[in-house]
Amino acid sequence: MSTSSEILSDARWLPHAFDPVRGAIDFVRIERARLSEPAFLADAKPARPADRATLALADIRPATAEEGAPLHFIFHTAFCRSTLLVRALEIPGLSAGLSEPGIIASLAGAGRAAEPAIAPALGLLARPWGKGEAVIVKPTNHANRLIPALMQASPASRAVLVTNPLSSFLAAVVRKGMLGRRWARGLYAEVMGYAGMDLGMDGREQFAMTDLQAGALAWFLNQRYFDALRRQYGKRVRLINGDAFAREPARTLDAVGAFTGIALDGGSIAHGPVFTADAKTGEDYAAKSARDAQATQSAVIEDEIAKTGEWIGLIAQQAGLRVPLASDLP
Secondary structure, eight states: OOOHHHHHHOTTEEEEEEETTTTEEEEEEOOGGGGGSSSOGGGOOOSSGGGEEEEEGGGOOOOOTTTSOOEEEEEEOSSSSHHHHHHHTOBTTTEEEEESOHHHHHHHHTGGGGHHHHHHHHHHHTSOSSTTOEEEEEOOGGGGGGHHHHHHHOTTOOEEEEEOOHHHHHHHHHHTHHHHHHHHHHHHHHHHHHHOOOOSOOHHHHHTSOHHHHHHHHHHHHHHHHHHHHHHHGGGEEEEEHHHHHHOHHHHHHHHHHHHTOOOOHHHHHTSGGGTBOTTTOOBHHHHHHHHHHHTOOHHHHHHHHHHHHHHHHHHHHHTOOSSOOOOOO
């Protein structure tokens, strides 16, 4: 069994969940190769009981700036290639890419009880995986409510915000079928809880919205939220369009490297294996893209997405916001 000092000094012991009742953090031990696998780190399931551990929050000392690696974030609005970006930044010798570690979602779910655990959790995530490597953390979009707290707890960190056009977002919702549409409604309720605005609709009108209208409003509220984050954090935050990243991956990666201080070779990465497989499933990228396109090739669906886009355009105009937000990286 590993000692507490061994757990705290080894980045492979990943903080996995926060228990506010016990005042403790659960850990799972993973190997470096796990970072490049398609599944999210929140789903990590060690095969051996010895690869699980729990430490009291009081026994966890956050790493200092000198001890920890440079820590940066990728925040996103979902279905916008943020997973691909963090996979592309998993480069031994340069940076470790952590895709949706469970601890961030756990902190978000704990509400105010998580406040004492945020700094220690980030200190744990900042432990270097290799000498001189930076750490890039991409939380789930369901933890976006925590962005201000994460940025405040790690003042040297920078954040890349990833989003995409509404039509791309809604097409992804449609491809996921009934569960995707249900997810979109849930996302609307979630985002309204921390980044809501008065939309001039009573409960009956909100209930009468279509699934795609609810999802589109969630997307719009996230645009508004990201716009506020850019104004609040200034040079610490940059936004990219996921569709533009797909068209020009090398250029985007070079810009991300310049922004975070990581010496990336965008051209080499863009022509590497990470861009030949789907970032979330590992499936051949070309085959999956063709199947995705076919899934939304319907006059009815295209009309619904177009009309929903026009509706959101009117709401955005009344709110004084141009959407989608314009990229400022590169």
